[in-house]
Amino acid sequence: MNLKNYLLTARWTFAFIIGTVWSVFSCQAINPPFVIKHLGDGQSIVQIENQKKFLLLPVEEASPEAKLYMIADNDVVRNMNVRLAINKVDYFVPVDLSGFDNKSLSFNFQLIPDTAICWNEMKLSDTFDTANREDFRPLYHFTPQYGWMNDPNGMVYKDGVYHLFYQYNPYGSMWGNMHWGHATSTDLVSWEHQPVAIAPDALGTIFSGSCVVDKDNTAGFGAGAIIAFYTSASDRQVQSMAYSLDNGKTFKKYARNPILTSTQRDFRDPKVFWHDATDKWIMVLAVGQEMQFYSSVNLKDWTYESSFGEGQGAHGGVWECPDLIELPIEGTELKKWVLICNINPGGPFGGSATQYFVGTFDGKNFVNESPKMTKWMDWGKDHYATVTWSNAPEGRHIALAWMSNWQYANDVPTTQYRSGNSVPRDLSLYTSDGETYLKSSPSRELLTLRGKGEKKRSFKVDRTYNMDKLLADNTGTYEIEMTIKNRNAEVIGFQLFNSKGEEVDIYYNLVEKKFAMDRAKSGIVSFSPDFPVVTFAPIEDNYEMKLRIFVDKSSIEIFGDDGRLAMTNLIFPSEPYNRISFYAKGGSYTVSSFQVYKLK
Ligand code: FRU
Numbered sequence: 001m002n003l004k005n006y007l008l009t010a011r012w013t014f015a016f017i018i019g020t021v022w023s024v025f026s027c028q029a030i031n032p033p034f035v036i037k038h039l040g041d042g043q044s045i046v047q048i049e050n051q052k053k054f055l056l057l058p059v060e061e062a063s064p065e066a067k068l069y070m071i072a073d074n075d076v077v078r079n080m081n082v083r084l085a086i087n088k089v090d091y092f093v094p095v096d097l098s099g100f101d102n103k104s105l106s107f108n109f110q111l112i113p114d115t116a117i118c119w120n121e122m123k124l125s126d127t128f129d130t131a132n133r134e135d136f137r138p139l140y141h142f143t144p145q146y147g148w149m150n151d152p153n154g155m156v157y158k159d160g161v162y163h164l165f166y167q168y169n170p171y172g173s174m175w176g177n178m179h180w181g182h183a184t185s186t187d188l189v190s191w192e193h194q195p196v197a198i199a200p201d202a203l204g205t206i207f208s209g210s211c212v213v214d215k216d217n218t219a220g221f222g223a224g225a226i227i228a229f230y231t232s233a234s235d236r237q238v239q240s241m242a243y244s245l246d247n248g249k250t251f252k253k254y255a256r257n258p259i260l261t262s263t264q265r266d267f268r269d270p271k272v273f274w275h276d277a278t279d280k281w282i283m284v285l286a287v288g289q290e291m292q293f294y295s296s297v298n299l300k301d302w303t304y305e306s307s308f309g310e311g312q313g314a315h316g317g318v319w320e321c322p323d324l325i326e327l328p329i330e331g332t333e334l335k336k337w338v339l340i341c342n343i344n345p346g347g348p349f350g351g352s353a354t355q356y357f358v359g360t361f362d363g364k365n366f367v368n369e370s371p372k373m374t375k376w377m378d379w380g381k382d383h384y385a386t387v388t389w390s391n392a393p394e395g396r397h398i399a400l401a402w403m404s405n406w407q408y409a410n411d412v413p414t415t416q417y418r419s420g421n422s423v424p425r426d427l428s429l430y431t432s433d434g435e436t437y438l439k440s441s442p443s444r445e446l447l448t449l450r451g452k453g454e455k456k457r458s459f460k461v462d463r464t465y466n467m468d469k470l471l472a473d474n475t476g477t478y479e480i481e482m483t484i485k486n487r488n489a490e491v492i493g494f495q496l497f498n499s500k501g502e503e504v505d506i507y508y509n510l511v512e513k514k515f516a517m518d519r520a521k522s523g524i525v526s527f528s529p530d531f532p533v534v535t536f537a538p539i540e541d542n543y544e545m546k547l548r549i550f551v552d553k554s555s556i557e558i559f560g561d562d563g564r565l566a567m568t569n570l571i572f573p574s575e576p577y578n579r580i581s582f583y584a585k586g587g588s589y590t591v592s593s594f595q596v597y598k599l600k
Contacts, residue, residue, distance in 0.1 A: 033124045038114040046122070047106040054094040054128050055107070058085035058121035059172050061415070067110040070095065072103040078199075080171045084109070084118040091415055093147065093171045094128040133416045136554040136572055139477040140449050140599055141403065142191045143420040144181055148173050150409065151269075151321055151385035152400045152421055153180055154197075154211035154228050156248070157392045162188055163248045164400070165197055165228070166421075167208060173418045174410045178205040180230065182248070188398065188424045188445040197228070198242055198251050203258060204234035208269040208321055211248075212299075213391045218281070219299040221245065227299060229283065231268035232258055239270050239285070241299065260302050264288060269321045272299070273390065278363030284322040284339075289315050291322050291341060295363065305364045308339065313355050313374045316346020321385045324361060325397050329429040329436060336369075336429055336436055337361040340377070340399075342385050344406050348376055349535050351407035352384040358429065358436045370435060377438055379537030380517070380568035381405050382555070383422060397427040398443055403555055403568060408528035413572050414554075422568055423550055423557055430564060432540060441563035442548060450479065451598040461492075462588035466581040471496075471596060476576025480549040482594040486510065486542075490586030496551070496577035504556060504571060506549075508539060515539050515565060517558065523573035537565050550599070551577065 035047040048055065057068075065081035077100070082093065097105060112118065130145040137143055148169035156163050161184050168181030182194040198206045209230035217223040221243040228251055232240045238258035242251040260270075264287050271284045275295075283294040283302055290309030294302040309319065323340035339357040347353025354377040357368040377386060378401065386401040401422040404412065409419055425440040459465060471478060484492055486508075493507030505518040516536035519525065525532040542561070550557040553576075558567040582591065 031120055031122065034122065036119055042111045042113060044109045044112065044114070044119075045106055046109065047104070048097070048124065050124065051097055051101065051105060052124040053096070053098050053126045054124070055097055056092040056094055056123045056125050056128065057082055057171070058089040058118050059083050059091055059093055060085040060088055061090050061172070061174060064111065065176060066112045069108040069110075071106045071108060072100045080177050082171050083174065084112050084116060085121055086113065086116040086118070089117070089121055091173070092123075092128075094125075095171070134414045136414050137417065138420045138552040138554060139475075140189055140446075141420040141423060141552055141555065142183060144168060144417050145193055146173070146416050147171070147181075147418075148175055149181065149402070149417070149419045149421075150175065150404070151208045151402050152387060153208050153230070155387060155389040155400060156211035156213060156226055157389050158213050158224075158226060158247060160186055161247070162186070162389065163211065163226070164191065164421075165211070168196065170196060173415055178207055178233065180206050180228070184248070187448065188443055189449055194249070197248070198230065198253070201232070201253065203232035203238065203240060205232075207231035207233045207237065208385065209239075210271045210273075210387065211390055212272050212274065212281070214243075214299065218297060219243070227272075229270040229272050231270065233268070236261075237265070237267045238262075239267075239283075239302075254300070256300070259300055260285075260294065262287065266318050271321075271323050271387065273324065275361075275363050280363060282324070282363065284324050286319045286322050286342075289317075289319050291319060291339065291366070293364070293366065306366070308357075308366045308368070309341075312368050312371055313341065313357060314343055314346050317344045317352075319343055321387055323387045323399075324366065325388055325427070326361075327397055327427055327429045327438075329431060330439070331430075337366065338427070338429070338438060339366050339368075340386055340388075344384070347381070347405070348379065349381045349533050350530055351381065351405040353381075354378060354383055354386040354401065356438055358438070373435070375437060377440060378566040378568050379515075380535050380557075380566075381533060382570045383566075383568040386422075388427065399425045399427050399440065401568065403570065405530070407530040411527045412570065413524050413527055420555070425563065425566070432564075437564070439563040440559070440566040442550065442557075442559055446479075446550070449597075449599040451600050454596040457594045458590065458592040459582075459594070460487075460588060460590045461582040461584045464581060464583045466579075468579050468581075470580050471576075471578045474576060474578055474596070474598060476551065476553050476573075476578075477599045478551050479597045479599055480547070480551070480580075480595070481597070482547050483592045484508075484545045484547065485590045485592065486544075486587075487589050488587035489584045489589045492545075492584060492589045494580055494582045496556075497579050497581065498573055498575045498577050499579075500574055502573045502575075502577070504569075504577070506558065508545065510539075513539050513541070515560060515567070517556070517567055517569055519569055519571055522571040525572070531570075535567060535569060537567060539565065552599075
């Protein structure tokens with residue numbers, strides 16, 4: 001071969017190699033542990049080589065949801081919707097690959113352009129870092145380690161352990177892919193994260209529901225089984241069950257799911273409890289804008305009993321997440337039934353909220369004793385999906401709410417996780433002017449959070465009384481306790497504020513007979529026009545008012561008069577409110593026993 005021919009051949013060989021490489025790479029991205037094949041029209045296959053514990057997927061929250069199918073030896077074993085990064089990476093979410101060690105794993109991706117950055121950013125790893133990255137993450141309220149959370153689900157107490165399950169998206173910090181996440185506690189204030197309890201299946205994703213302890217083995221899964229009832233949600237909503245024979249560690253789905261179906265589109269959130277008087281299980285379901293009651297002797301076969309709701313209470317949206325409990329009336333030997341009814345939208349300040357009805361329940365019908373009234377359980381904007389623990393000790397009825405609002409829950413300024421729960425509250429009833437109301441008292445376990453207490457102070461306020469830096473060494477997690485005695489003031493108020501001029505204004509307007517919290521200048525509020533509102537509660541004509549105020553990194557929960565008044569609101573200050581200032585309008589008042597506790 002002469003030099004000319006040699007150069008020509010070399011040139012063609014070089015061109016051939018470049019061409020081949022180019023053509024391969026044009027439909028196949030370079031990311032070594034993966035073989036990525038783009039198939040056109042947004043479809044791609046990613047084959048995984050050198051499998052590790054997690055596939056870490058890059059998420060961009062502004063991206064639309066892409067559909068992913070996880071395939072093991074040609075069978076689809078899981079599918080999920082993920083907002084895969086197209087232009088930038090907000091964070092990573094892990095797909096757990098363990099349990100498939102001997103299989104060939106691949107993923108089928110749909111609806112993602114070949115040019116998206118996710119192809120270069122996805123990784124395999126044996127670890128996923130869950131260390132907290134959020135300044136707004138509460139210290140003593142439950143939050144998921146990462147990902148999205150909404151309603152508390154399946155709350156049940158057994159053998160000294162409080163179980164909390166919850167609506168969970170492990171593949172992003174926005175709503176989707178509903179699973180039941182799981183956490184346990186022995187004291188209601190410190191929580192241990194547990195593996196996901198119930199994952200989606202061919203019947204759908206896992207919507208809200210409840211658990212019972214089947215002490216007498218009525219369902220036949222075993223005495224003491226924890227049985228979970230949840231809504232399988234796909235195009236239609238149907239009720240399903242799963243049981244745990246290891247105290248809630250793992251659940252097995254009942255093979256004959258679903259156990260209850262309907263032609264109604266909104267048919268969900270089963271709350272099951274044992275009704276002593278009729279010796280039956282009762283299931284309450286949220287169906288459109290009413291609650292339906294079913295009964296059963298074996299937890300598997302359910303008989304329709306009645307519906308409740310038409311013309312009663314608020315109807316600005318669908319009814320969701322019911323609960324039905326019998327509660328004692330303070331100062332009497334009497335009990336009444338309370339139907340908790342979460343509603344979205346249609347809450348008193350827009351979006352979601354918890355209403356309730358007081359009345360009788362005979363195992364068939366719930367009768368509301370005050371059909372003309374609408375009663376709200378909490379007068380803040382961030383108190384939803386409230387339900388109580390099943391089988392709680394000492395006959396307690398302990399409630400927990402999701403501390404957000406559907407109007408902006410997906411937009412709040414956190415990314416590693418979204419949303420926490422309220423503090424636990426013990427429910428009871430009290431009577432005022434012949435009407436029976438729900439009282440939500442902070443559960444006694446919250447006292448164990450109290451660290452150092454500031455000395456008790458008493459003072460009179462007739463104009464502005466600035467206790468600058470009183471809360472200065474606080475990290476934004478504290479409880480304030482005080483008793484206010486009115487001396488002809490028209491407005492009794494105080495502001496919690498920080499050095500950045502961010503504040504919440506909390507006041508009694510005694511002329512308008514309301515208690516209010518204004519978070520318009522509380523910090524970050526611009527993520528939703530529905531966020532910076534004033535929430536207010538009607539108040540009784542009191543001369544003396546007791547307040548307990550729980551402040552955490554991104555929430556304020558106010559309890560007046562041991563829970564007759566409850567107000568729960570989120571806040572996102574750029575630094576903790578470490579100052580407080582009292583003011584009076586048109587008269588004066590005294591504050592006695594003012595005390596601040598750091599909460600650990
Ligand atoms: C209430 C709710 C429930 C449903 C769940 C879905 O917040 O809409 O009715 O089961 O959330 O995540």
